[in-house]
Amino acid sequence: MALVEMMSLWSEGVAAADKGDWAGALKLFTTITEPRAKICFNIGCCHIVMGNLQEAEKAFKSTIEKDKHLAVGYFQCGSVFYKEGKYQEALQDFARCFTELRGNQLIDYKILGLTFKLYSCEILYNVALGHAKVGNWAKAEENLILALSQKVEPRHGTKIEKAMQEILKQKDFPLTEMPKGRLFQPNEKLVEQLEKKDYLGKSTVVSSVVDKDSFSGFAPLQPQSDNPPVRQKAPEILKTLQGEPHRVLFEFNPETIEEMGVMPGNIVFVLKKGNDNWATVLFNGKKGIVPCNYLEPVELKFQSQIQAAELKQDEGSAKGGTKEAEIPAPPTTSAPNITRNHQDKQAPSNARENSSSAEKAATPPSYLVKVYYKYTVAIQVSHKLSYGDLLILISSKLKLTPCAIILSFRDGETDVPLTTDNVERAWKLSTDNCLKLKCTDVHAEEPLVTMENAENPVQSEDKTGMTVTALFDYEASQAEDLPFKKGDVIKVLNKVSEEWWEGECHEKFGIFPSAFVNKKSSI
Numbered sequence: 001m002a003l004v005e006m007m008s009l010w011s012e013g014v015a016a017a018d019k020g021d022w023a024g025a026l027k028l029f030t031t032i033t034e035p036r037a038k039i040c041f042n043i044g045c046c047h048i049v050m051g052n053l054q055e056a057e058k059a060f061k062s063t064i065e066k067d068k069h070l071a072v073g074y075f076q077c078g079s080v081f082y083k084e085g086k087y088q089e090a091l092q093d094f095a096r097c098f099t100e101l102r103g104n105q106l107i108d109y110k111i112l113g114l115t116f117k118l119y120s121c122e123i124l125y126n127v128a129l130g131h132a133k134v135g136n137w138a139k140a141e142e143n144l145i146l147a148l149s150q151k152v153e154p155r156h157g158t159k160i161e162k163a164m165q166e167i168l169k170q171k172d173f174p175l176t177e178m179p180k181g182r183l184f185q186p187n188e189k190l191v192e193q194l195e196k197k198d199y200l201g202k203s204t205v206v207s208s209v210v211d212k213d214s215f216s217g218f219a220p221l222q223p224q225s226d227n228p229p230v231r232q233k234a235p236e237i238l239k240t241l242q243g244e245p246h247r248v249l250f251e252f253n254p255e256t257i258e259e260m261g262v263m264p265g266n267i268v269f270v271l272k273k274g275n276d277n278w279a280t281v282l283f284n285g286k287k288g289i290v291p292c293n294y295l296e297p298v299e300l301k302f303q304s305q306i307q308a309a310e311l312k313q314d315e316g317s318a319k320g321g322t323k324e325a326e327i328p329a330p331p332t333t334s335a336p337n338i339t340r341n342h343q344d345k346q347a348p349s350n351a352r353e354n355s356s357s358a359e360k361a362a363t364p365p366s367y368l369v370k371v372y373y374k375y376t377v378a379i380q381v382s383h384k385l386s387y388g389d390l391l392i393l394i395s396s397k398l399k400l401t402p403c404a405i406i407l408s409f410r411d412g413e414t415d416v417p418l419t420t421d422n423v424e425r426a427w428k429l430s431t432d433n434c435l436k437l438k439c440t441d442v443h444a445e446e447p448l449v450t451m452e453n454a455e456n457p458v459q460s461e462d463k464t465g466m467t468v469t470a471l472f473d474y475e476a477s478q479a480e481d482l483p484f485k486k487g488d489v490i491k492v493l494n495k496v497s498e499e500w501w502e503g504e505c506h507e508k509f510g511i512f513p514s515a516f517v518n519k520k521s522s523i
Contacts, residue, residue, distance in 0.1 A: 001033045003190075010039065010186045017042075017183055022049050037067035038113070038184035044076060049180050056080050071100035071107060072118050072178070078126065079177050082133075091130030098123045105152055111258070113185035115276075121147040121156050122176045125163065132172050138401070141167050145396055164392050168402065243269030243282055246295040260288025267298065366433070370480070371407075373398060373439040374497055376511050378480035387423040394439060406440040466492040468503075468517040482510030490517060 013028035026046040032039055044059030060077035063070060078093030098120060101107060107118045124147035131140040144164050151157045163173040248266040252259075260283060262268060268281040268290070278289045367384060371377040371394055379397055395402040407418040409426040415438060418426055427435060468490050476483040484490060484505045490512070494502040502511045 006032050007186055007190050011191050013042065014183055014185055017046070017181065022046050026050070035062075037063050037070055037073065040066060041070075041073060041076070042183045044080075045181070045183055048076075048080070053080055053084050057084070069100055071097050072109060072114070072116065074100060075118060075123065075126075076178060078130075079175065082126075082130070082175055087130055087133035091127065091134065094123055094126045094130055098127065105150055113187070114182060116178055116182050119150075119152055119156065121150045121152065121160065124150065125160060125176050128163065128167070129173060129175060132167065132170075137167060137170055141401055141403075145399075145401070148392075148396055161389070161392060164402075165388055168388075243271040245298050246270050246279075246281070247298040248290075248294060249296055250294050252290050252294055254288070258289050260286065260290055262290055262294075268295065270295065367430075368434045369394070370434055370436045371397075371439050372437070373441075376480045376502060378478065384427050387418060387420040390418070390423070390437075394437070398439065400441065404441060408438045408440070410436065410438075468492060468519065470505075470517050472516050474512055474516050476510065480510055482508060482512045484512070 009028050009032050013025045016022075016028060017025040026043065029035070029039055029043045029046065035043070040059050040063040044056045044063060047053070047056035047059060057077070057080045060073055060080060063073040064077060067073065074093045074097035078090045078097060081087075081090035081093060097118075101118070101120050101123070105120050109116050109118070124143045128140040128143035128147065131137070131143065141164070144160055144167060148157065148160050148164075151160065159176075166173045246268055248262045248264055248268060251264055252262050254261045260281065262283060266283065268283040270279050270281050271287070272280040273292055274280075277292050279292045279295060280287065280289050281295075367381050369379045369381055369385075369390065371379070377394075377397055379393060381393070385393065391402045391405075391407065394407065395405055398405070408415045409418055409429065410416075411425070411429060416422065416426075418437065426437075430436070470484045470486050470488045470490060473486050474482075474484055482490070482503055482505060488505050490503045490505045492501055492503045493509070499514060500511050501514050501517075502509070
């Protein structure tokens with residue numbers, strides 16, 4: 001099939017789908033002979049909307065065969081297998097989809113014509129669901145922990161944590177799917193070239209001495225009169241420009257290829273406005289996208305209109321009016337925030353300054369969870385967490401599974417195992433918004449750091465009254481680290497491990513690498 005015919009059918013099929021005519025769209029797509037991978041993908045999406053899972057499976061298999069590196073094709077094929085109850089095949093496709101991301105956290109298909117972002121954490125979420133369906137709960141838990149470490153947006157963390165709670169109960173959870181109705185769009189430039197263009201146009205009269213002369217052909221030269229009749233000039237209209245004129249309100253700096261940089265006061269012509277707050281515009285002969293809320297409609301005035309307006313103002317001032325009264329007040333608004341698909345772009349500085357004061361006023365108190373394991377770990381949290389949230393958070397930080405650790409807290413002289421029933425008691429015993437917990441690995445063969453030794457380091461059997469000298473500068477990279485300078489004297493409180501010690505320096509407490517100090521003790 002010729003390229004022109006294929007692009008025409010592709011464009012008509014997408015237009016039919018936009019109107020909700022999925023049967024018509026499917027008929028147009030299937031008319032294309034030897035379809036590309038994107039066309040096969042669109043055929044599969046049409047079958048999903050219409051409920052034909054077997055036909056959708058065939059279409060997505062053809063997509064993968066034509067493009068073996070199209071990750072979103074494996075994602076859709078795995079979703080169809082899951083809905084058909086073929087969990088092992090779905091698990092294989094989701095795993096292959098994660099491989100095709102090649103270590104990236106997401107792929108934005110907008111440049112390829114598909115309005116969809118494929119996140120690695122969502123793929124791992126579906127991989128975990130596949131393992132859960134085949135009864136491999138340990139693998140499902142491992143993939144959810146890995147997905148939690150690769151989350152990009154806040155909604156991902158909430159969804160994965162809910163799935164983790166279901167896994168602990170050995171229950172399955174909902175599948176993550178691509179929104180229905182998303183299709184690969186054809187290239188706009190190729191579609192524009194399909195339209196026929198009249199480069200010659202129709203001949204028109206340039207000048208005539210005859211009033212209301214509508215002759216449009218060729219004629220001999222006409223004699224020029226000395227005093228031709230006066231005709232009223234028609235208003236000037238820019239027929240050659242496309243789109244609606246808009247004025248740019250704020251400076252916009254592009255961050256992607258499709259975006260266009262503009263300055264305040266520029267006049268651009270809007271070709272199309274999308275639902276995602278982005279407008280396709282023409283500026284200086286180039287096409288690009290800018291935020292819709294950075295533009296305002298404007299009426300272009302030409303010299304004849306300006307002169308008429310000035311004449312009207314002069315007449316008004318002669319009657320007692322003033323020009324200053326008609327001058328509008330300057331704008332007082334600041335540039336709005338910009339939300340991009342890949343990341344949130346920074347808004348102009350004045351908008352950030354206005355929002356910073358409100359954020360500081362509404363900042364809730366923060367809490368610190370200090371965990372004593374083979375080494376000391378400190379985790380900053382925004383609110384008092386429940387037992388399940390603490391278990392998931394600490395196991396993820398220590399890179400362990402939740403079922404492999406036991407948490408406990410100090411109540412008087414006794415270590416009490418942390419449970420759902422006594423977690424509120426543990427938070428009440430915390431001081432200075434700091435909850436101190438002891439973590440025990442059920443598979444560990446060597447003793448761990450105890451809270452008693454960590455809080456009373458002078459009683460530790462490892463070191464008593466030992467001081468060391470810093471050989472190098474050490475800057476803290478975590479909340480639990482102890483910073484110091486070369487030559488500082490550090491009091492050793494406890495040996496967390498052979499590589500990490502806990503100490504005191506300049507009235508600060510924390511852990512530091514033992515290789516940074518002189519290990520010869522001095523009393």
